Amino acid sequence: xxxxxxxxxxxxxxxxxxxxxxxxxxxxxxxxxxxxxxxxxxxxxxxxxxxxxxxxxxxxxxxxxxxxxxxxxxxxxxxxxxxxxxxxxxxxxxxxxxxxxxxxxxxxxxxxxxxxxxxxxxxxxxxxxxxxxxxxxxxxxxxxxxxxxxxxxxxxxxxxxxxxxxxxxxxxxxxxxxxxxxxxxxxxxxxxxxxxxxxxxxxxxxxxxxxxxxxxxxxxxxxxxxxxxxxxxxxxxxxxxxxxxxxxxxxxxxxxxxxxxxxxxxxxxxxxxxxxxxxxxxxxxxxxxxxxxxxxxxxxxxxxxxxxxxxxxxxxxxxxxxxxxxxxxxxxxxxxxxxxxxxxxxxxxxxxxxxxxxxxxxxxxxxxxxxxxxxxxxxxxxxxxxxxxxxxxxxxxxxxxxxxxxxxxxxxxxxxxxxxxxxxxxxxxxxxxxxxxxxxxxxxxxxxxxxxxxxxxxxxxxxxxxxxxxxxxxxxxxxxxxxxxxxxxxxxxxxxxxxxxxxxxxxxxxxxxxxxxxxxxxxxxxxxxxxxxxxxxxxxxxxxxxxxxxxxxxxxxxxxxxxxxxxxxxxxxxxxxxxxxxxxxxxxxxxxxxxxxxxxxxxxxx
Numbered sequence: 001x002x003x004x005x006x007x008x009x010x011x012x013x014x015x016x017x018x019x020x021x022x023x024x025x026x027x028x029x030x031x032x033x034x035x036x037x038x039x040x041x042x043x044x045x046x047x048x049x050x051x052x053x054x055x056x057x058x059x060x061x062x063x064x065x066x067x068x069x070x071x072x073x074x075x076x077x078x079x080x081x082x083x084x085x086x087x088x089x090x091x092x093x094x095x096x097x098x099x100x101x102x103x104x105x106x107x108x109x110x111x112x113x114x115x116x117x118x119x120x121x122x123x124x125x126x127x128x129x130x131x132x133x134x135x136x137x138x139x140x141x142x143x144x145x146x147x148x149x150x151x152x153x154x155x156x157x158x159x160x161x162x163x164x165x166x167x168x169x170x171x172x173x174x175x176x177x178x179x180x181x182x183x184x185x186x187x188x189x190x191x192x193x194x195x196x197x198x199x200x201x202x203x204x205x206x207x208x209x210x211x212x213x214x215x216x217x218x219x220x221x222x223x224x225x226x227x228x229x230x231x232x233x234x235x236x237x238x239x240x241x242x243x244x245x246x247x248x249x250x251x252x253x254x255x256x257x258x259x260x261x262x263x264x265x266x267x268x269x270x271x272x273x274x275x276x277x278x279x280x281x282x283x284x285x286x287x288x289x290x291x292x293x294x295x296x297x298x299x300x301x302x303x304x305x306x307x308x309x310x311x312x313x314x315x316x317x318x319x320x321x322x323x324x325x326x327x328x329x330x331x332x333x334x335x336x337x338x339x340x341x342x343x344x345x346x347x348x349x350x351x352x353x354x355x356x357x358x359x360x361x362x363x364x365x366x367x368x369x370x371x372x373x374x375x376x377x378x379x380x381x382x383x384x385x386x387x388x389x390x391x392x393x394x395x396x397x398x399x400x401x402x403x404x405x406x407x408x409x410x411x412x413x414x415x416x417x418x419x420x421x422x423x424x425x426x427x428x429x430x431x432x433x434x435x436x437x438x439x440x441x442x443x444x445x446x447x448x449x450x451x452x453x454x455x456x457x458x459x460x461x462x463x464x465x466x467x468x469x470x471x472x473x474x475x476x477x478x479x480x481x482x483x484x485x486x487x488x489x490x491x492x493x494x495x496x497x498x499x500x501x502x503x504x505x506x507x508x509x510x511x512x513x514x515x516x517x518x519x520x521x522x523x524x525x526x527x528x529x530x531x532x533x534x535x536x537x538x539x540x541x542x543x544x545x546x547x548x549x550x551x552x553x554x555x556x557x558x559x560x561x562x563x564x565x566x567x568x569x570x571x572x573x574x575x576x577x578x579x580x581x582x583x584x585x586x587x588x589x590x591x592x593x594x595x596x597x598x599x600x601x602x603x604x605x606x
Contacts, residue, residue, distance in 0.1 A: 025312040033305035048200070048277040048290045055202070056281045056288055059191060063166065063282045066108065066186055067151070070170035073102055073182045079113055079172050082121055083179035095122035109165050109185040113172070116180055118143050130161055137183075141238055142169040146181045153284055155212060156240035158185070164212065188213060200290050201274075207285030208235075210246055223248045224289070449575055451598035452494055454485040454521045454528060461498035465506065472506045474515035481522040486598035493571045494595075497579075500564040501532045501591050508536030508589060523597060527577075530593040538583040547581055 073079070078094040085091055099111040103124035110132065112123035118138025125131050137143055137159075142152030152169035165185040171178045195202040195215040204213035208231050209224040221244040227235075235241060275292035318325055402424065408417045458478060462469075469476060487494070502517065509515035518533045539547065550566040565579075572579045577595035584590050 021313070021316045024316070025309045028312045029305045029309035032308035033301050036301040036304040044275055044292050045277055048275070048292055049279070051200070052277060052279040052288055052290060055195075056279045058194070059204075059281045059288065062188075062191060066106065066168055066184060069102075069106055069108075070146075070151070070168045070182055070184050073099075073111065073184070074170045074172045079122070079182060080174050080179055082113065083115055083172060084174075086115065086121055092122060096124075096126040099124040100126070106184075109163070109187045111185070112183050114138075114143060114181045114183060116178065118181075121180070132160055135160055139238060140167070142167045142183065143181055145169070146171050146183075147178060152181070152183075153282075154240075155188075155206065155284070155286075156238065157242035157244070159239050159242065162242065164188075200292065203289040203291070204281070205287055205289055210241070211289070212241070219249075221246055225250055225252060449488050449490055451486045452489045452491045454487060454530065455480060455483050457491060457494045457498060458519060458521070460491075461495045461502060464495070464499050465502045468503060468506050469517075472510055472515055474506055474509060474517055476502075476517045476519065478519045478521075480520070485521055485523060485528050487528045487575075487577075487595040488598050489575050489577075489595055497568040497571055497593065498530075498532075500568045501593070504564065504591075505532055505534035505536070505589070508534045512536065524594070526597050527594050528597045530595075531590055532593070533584060533588055533590045535588040538587060539581060539589045544581070548579070 076095075076098050078091065078098050082088065082091040082095040095113060099113065099122055103109075103111045110124050112125075112132045113121050114137060115121055118136045118140075120132045120135050120137065123132040126133055140154060140156070142154035145152035145154070146169035150171060152167070154167040154169075155164070156167070157164045165187050168184045168186065169181050172180045172182055191204070192213045192215075195204070195213065200215070201219070202215040203211040203219060203222075205211045205224060208227060210227075211219055211222050211224070214220050214222075221241055223246050226248045227246060232246075235246070277290045277292065278287045280287050405417050405421060405424070408414075462476060462478075502519075505517045506515070509517070512535075516535050518531075520531045520533075522529055548565050548569045569579050572593060572595065575595055577593065579591070579593050581589060581591045
């Protein structure tokens with residue numbers, strides 16, 4: 001058998017090299033496609049995570065907004081009176097009127113009162129044909145949760161109205177005995193509208209994976225996986241979703257928060273692949289789910305892979321014809337140099353902008369500190385008349401005792417001279433304490449939050465407002481759960497906030513007989529709550545919405561610029577706290593100051 005000659009193989013060599021080069025390019029394209037697809041999926045998941053983080057913050061705020069309202073409604077005496085005497089028509093009318101007013105004031109769907117057996121005695125919709133009165137809701141989980149744990153939460157379709165909502169419930173107690181439960185129903189339509197405007201397919205699923213809110217209504221009451229029989233039985237028992245038929249989107253449990261695409265069965269019988277990204281929300285095990293489309297990721301990966309194929313072909317061709325492309329390499333080098341120069345110029349420009357932003361931020365901090373210091377001086381200006389009187393009294397007494405001491409010394413009555421000197425020493429100490437407190441209050445502090453004792457801050461604030469208190473002939477009562485309560489703040493600025501709130505309370509009761517101001521400090525979880533309540537006329541509705549706006553004031557031009565509450569809010573928020581105000585049910589205004597609690601084991605002056 002004869003061997004092929006080299007001359008016969010030479011025409012085959014370019015074809016073989018071309019085939020090998022083509023295979024190499026295709027292999028690079030295939031590997032690049034998978035790598036680019038993974039990168040695109042990671043990018044999409046990262047963007048989805050950021051969007052969901054923002055959405056979950058909004059959802060958490062919406063869900064927690066009304067959580068304290070059932071407990072407040074439960075304090076209404078008319079509800080307890082109806083629970084004690086269900087047949088009392090006057091008590092029933094009062095409870096219905098109160099629940100109706102609460103529902104309208106809080107802008108919620110409904111409020112109603114259940115007795116200890118779950119029977120509805122009164123409701124905000126008592127005038128409507130489909131009123132809740134007379135229905136028994138003991139089978140609802142929020143009823144049993146409120147009895148056992150003090151707060152019940154539940155989302156479901158109303159068995160009476162057929163309208164879905166978020167239910168909150170709290171027990172009505174009297175002398176540590178639970179008489180019944182007051183329930184609040186909140187509509188979540190605004191959440192679904194916000195989800196619909198997000199642009200992506202968003203689902204809000206409960207702890208069982210059932211989607212009860214969706215940016216696309218056709219995906220409501222679907223489940224991410226088939227439901228176990230126990231869950232199906234529980235749903236039927238609680239009638240959580242009424243008569244809705246729960247259909248699964250998948251035949252098995254889906255992997256969540258991975259780069260692995262999942263295939264879902266949508267209501268139009270189409271099976272499409274999606275990237276699932278979830279985030280927990282609320283206190284009931286809910287989660288918000290985004291169904292990301294993979295079309296764009298695949299198209300971008302395919303385009304990138306094709307670019308890699310052509311790039312590989314170009315490199316191979318470049319290597320094969322290197323001796324013909326030297327000039328091209330020089331041109332490319334010039335392009336690269338120009339690009340690097342542009343990058344360097346852009347980097348320098350960005351560096352300058354960042355420095356400018358930092359300078360602007362420093363100016364803002366200085367302006368804020370100057371505003372706080374100006375607020376202190378404004379408070380001292382308002383108190384100047386009373387402080388002057390406070391100083392003149394001991395100074396006049398010092399003059400009198402000094403003259404008496406001279407006269408007594410001349411007469412040789414040394415024991416009485418010693419008594420006069422003792423009184424002079426006490427007056428000097430009193431005057432020194434006033435001066436030291438004014439100096440401490442007026443001093444400009446550096447922004448170094450640390451542990452501050454609440455009792456000391458209140459004591460110093462009361463010393464500063466004492467002249468105003470005497471002028472108003474008011475009583476100030478202070479109560480604390482623990483005299484060693486501490487918060488993370490700055491002593492001078494915390495005293496400034498307290499002085500502003502105390503002065504506002506005293507001004508609200510000016511000219512009122514028997515004026516009284518109450519200060520209460522207590523621990524709430526990891527925070528300290530300080531409540532300052534006056535017994536004046538309260539805050540008008542048209543004033544409340546502008547209460548913390550700069551330069552908004554209801555006082556005369558010579559009584560303040562309207563910066564006290566605005567500066568106080570700025571100080572409190574800089575420590576991560578909150579400051580809010582509301583009217584008491586029996587009259588007067590209540591300002592609630594909440595600040596992060598400090599470690600009680602640490603020295604507040606360390």
